[in-house]
């Protein structure tokens with residue numbers, strides 16, 4: 001039988017899922033997380049049931065979702081790696097949503113991205129559009145939440161911009177740096193997701209913050225907050241990507257992909273809706289100025305290397 005007080009969250013010990021799980025727990029909900037990293041730092045502080053996110057074992061996946069009221073699905077990949085591409089991420093999403101329907105989950109709140117499009121030349125965004133379609137056609141009640149760029153404890157991109165600013169004599173900005181983005185706080189994304197879970201109607205909403213700024217302004221804000229202002233050098237995008245590859249080799253990670261850069265420069269991280277998020281990125285930068293960028297945050301360590 002479905003326990004109306006139990007929700008499932010993918011990746012409660014990772015980034016976005018962590019904000020959602022913490023908000024649900026604070027609201028008195030019980031939480032089960034589906035994750036392949038059950039021992040990440042901080043996991044012990046969260047009172048959640050833990051079960052693997054196993055796409056290959058349909059019965060086990062269904063079992064892990066039995067009794068769940070709402071599934072908050074954050075699963076996706078940032079870039080293709082180790083033989084897993086965006087097509088696989090779409091297929092895995094289909095398996096997960098199919099298992100949720102089979103298990104009797106009442107509603108799925110699916111975390112997507114701002115401006116997905118089936119016609120997009122960027123696989124991340126076209127894959128996201130396909131994943132959204134799977135959710136809408138699942139027969140479950142659904143909500144799709146589309147964040148822009150998420151900031152908060154555990155983020156990778158902003159942390160690594162700060163890391164570079166702390167270490168490098170100059171900072172490379174691709175193109176003219178005037179393309180805009182609209183960051184949103186992880187806590188605001190969680191609030192929007194939980195609000196959407198409570199709606200009777202199925203909805204698709206953006207999760208975007210109150211400030212729209214250019215990329216160059218964002219880099220400036222980070223530099224000022226951490227007291228490491230650097231000379232900004234505007235470079236052709238290909239040169240920035242080359243530099244990112246060189247840095248990536250030294251830290252053994254993928255720092256920035258060409259598609260991520262295209263999405264950023266095409267302003268796909270800007271919402272066309274009135275913002276639902278209220279937290280200002282500058283406040284967060286100032287509150288976290290001592291720690292932001294002191295350590296490099298590795299995507300490959302987080303998801304591919306260290307089986308924490």
Ligand SMILES: NC(=O)c1ccc[n+]([C@@H]2O[C@H](COP(=O)([O-])OP(=O)(O)OC[C@H]3O[C@@H](n4cnc5c(N)ncnc54)[C@H](OP(=O)(O)O)[C@@H]3O)[C@@H](O)[C@H]2O)c1
Nearest residue numbers: 010011014015016035036037074075076113147148149150
């Ligand atoms: N981060 C942003 O700024 C941002 C912006 C817009 C939209 N989004 C969307 O928000 C959602 C969550 O993003 P996030 O950055 O917060 O991700 P995340 O927490 O790092 O990962 C989310 C979930 O996906 C799983 N996962 C990630 N990469 C994987 C891989 N290569 N193989 C298997 N499982 C993998 C994680 O598994 P584990 O639990 O085992 O780690 C976790 O359950 C995604 O749908 C993303 O597209 C994020």
